[in-house]
Amino acid sequence: MSGRYWEDIETGAKQTLGRYTFTEEEIIRFARAYDPQPFHIDPQAAARSFYGGIIASGWHTVAVWMKLAVANNFGATREGPKSGVSPGFEDLRWITPVRPGMTLTYSSETIDKVALKSRPQWGLVKSRNEARSEDGALLMSFIGKGFVERRMTGDSA
Numbered sequence: 297m298s299g300r301y302w303e304d305i306e307t308g309a310k311q312t313l314g315r316y317t318f319t320e321e322e323i324i325r326f327a328r329a330y331d332p333q334p335f336h337i338d339p340q341a342a343a344r345s346f347y348g349g350i351i352a353s354g355w356h357t358v359a360v361w362m363k364l365a366v367a368n369n370f371g372a373t374r375e376g377p378k379s380g381v382s383p384g385f386e387d388l389r390w391i392t393p394v395r396p397g398m399t400l401t402y403s404s405e406t407i408d409k410v411a412l413k414s415r416p417q418w419g420l421v422k423s424r425n426e427a428r429s430e431d432g433a434l435l436m437s438f439i440g441k442g443f444v445e446r447r448m449t450g451d452s453a
Contacts, residue, residue, distance in 0.1 A: 302409065302419030302444040310405040313364035318352050320396035326356045351393035357400070357427055357436045358388070364402050365425075381443045383420075388438040392429075400427040400435060407439070411446075418443045 327336030331353035334341035342350045394400065408422040421444050427436040
């Protein structure tokens with residue numbers, strides 16, 4: 297989204313952000329730091345759990361989305377229109393566990409744009425963000441919201 301004004305963003309535009317392969321070592325390292333549940337950090341306990349083995353934290357799958365989104369120039373930059381500030385997200389879903397060795401493809405699709413009457417210099421962009429397995433199964437999704445600078449014209453200034 298960065299480098300573009302709100303008016304330039306097209307509803308329905310979809311972007312592939314990239315692919316990411318989860319390793320057991322990385323899953324455990326992330327979970328020890330941020331989500332230390334046994335089925336994320338202990339292979340023996342995970343084997344006895346509901347999941348039958350180590351799985352990535354859902355927060356890990358979302359953090360990878362953020363990493364790829366920033367790498368694709370979502371968010372604030374030093375030049376051009378400002379964007380990236382978010383008032384939150386909606387409907388976060390972790391549909392299927394992510395296991396070591398899985399490669400996910402992440403994407404983002406603009407689903408709505410809202411002109412802000414209270415802050416006419418900003419517009420809100422809503423996006424459907426997903427992670428899919430190599431066979432195309434949906435594993436994670438959420439609706440993101442971000443503020444994007446608008447062109448200041450005589451009508452909106």
